[in-house]
Amino acid sequence: MSVLQDRVATRFNARSTAGAALVSSLFLLGACAQAAAPAATESAAASTTYEPTVGQAGKDVVWVPTPQVLVDTMLDLAKVTPQDYLMDLGSGDGRTVITAAKRGLTARGIEYNPDMVALAKSNAEKEGVSDKATFEQADLFETDFSKANVITMFLLPSINEKLAPKLVQLEPGTRIVSNSFRMGSWQPDQEVMVTDNCTSWCNALLWIVPAQVEGNWQIDGQPLVLEQDYQMLTGTLGGQAISEGKLLGNAITFKVGDVTYEGTVESGAIKGKTTGGKSAEWHAVKG
Template sequence: MQRAHSSLSPARRWTIMASALALALSLSILAEARAAGAGTPAAPQAAAAEGYVPDVGQDGKDVIWVPTPQTLVDKMLDMAQVTPQDRLMDLGSGDGRTVITAAQRGLTAKGIEYNPDLVALSRSNAAKAGMSRRATFEVADLFETDLSQADVITMFLLSTINEKLRPKLLELPPGTRIVSNTFRMGDWEPDASETVTEACQTYCNALLWVVPAKVDGRWQVGGRTLQLEQQYQMLSGKLGSSEISDARMDGRTISFTADGVRYTGEVNGTTIQGSAAGKGEWSARRI
């Protein structure tokens, strides 16, 4: 049996082949563009905020959008003991309320949000509040964002997302404060937690962590060795032959009890300087 196109002229056959090739190439380019677009947030449009009202529960890249009640925003900032000298970063900043509230307290604050419409809305809200200079927003993936310049990090994410962020958070400078709405970070227990009841029906818990200095290992304290084992902010170990107790880190501050004496000190890299109750000053160096 002859093939149907065998009687086509060479010119006609070439035209058909060229059209098919062009179609295949176009489809390939379209597929690549869609794949690239799926991995990169679009730039916010200037008019995106006009008339845009986000839906509570709408889908997002990592979590759905649910706004943090203003009373809890205030509590989270209070727990972090923010000052105008602090730089705050809000991960998954939504409509911008946490960033704007921080800016109203004098902080330099930045929101990281993947949804370009929410970023445009946040910028509009900041402008209306007169906070555009101190409250800024960026369309970005929170997992790819440099967090190192933040003194305070706020977030309302799922526990699974928090746990994925945990290694990055623990590498931040000691003393960095992290405050989460409701959701925890696995076995890294919070340093403090509070619940608000005013104007808040759901997701009303604020959890605070302070990034601890890393002190795990051996330290020389006079003629004795301080051996420390560290699990996040909690410590255990020995000073000489004596077990230490009630031992923990609070940012750069170390405290523990040994032989009935309470020791406190400030960690500065490879040295510790502090005081021992009733015993005067003490110091240690890493060995």
């Protein structure tokens, strides 16, 4: 396990006041719904058409649907294209997967409740996208996400934190979008609040999985030492401190004095150009 992965595995205990309030709201909603309605499997058995109840209990979270305007915003924030493969974690009635399929993506929903899986499949068929929108009854913590380059989710902060060590090891550049909830000390790269036609659960957060670059490098005989905290970088080049260090997928940038280094991480090397002062190409290798 790398130093970064070891740090990732031990850093997921942060809680924000806003996050705690949202969690409380979900649990209150779930408690009220459970008191007013029968269990999900009982409801499905009593009716030929399964109708989920907002706030009904699930394995890890209660079910609250994401507003359609936020579904669209989450997909826009991830800049999805028909070439992407999307996985929606806790896919519920399938609306995010179906919306992605309508945009031309191949999309797969992961849902623990078999009744919700059946409902989502039926909804996809009605929308004419069952060839691109598929659903699997599975446990999030036992699912392989490695084929996805876009992941969407509406889970609790504690679940996000448990998934984060697995998510940060995905292919650099993978986009992760969450409805409302954060991932502990892994700060989002972008956050958007929906203000039109949205009254609750209107916040979308984007993370872009960073390349792992922590360690010792060499640039033209000078030692480059990088320390990594998710996408944030600190360290030294030739004994001088670097500043404003950051990764966005495979794209790296940092400053040494007035010189800005921009580059791309690929195949165990970093190649790029400097700006400020004399512009030049630079090449870093591990070791």
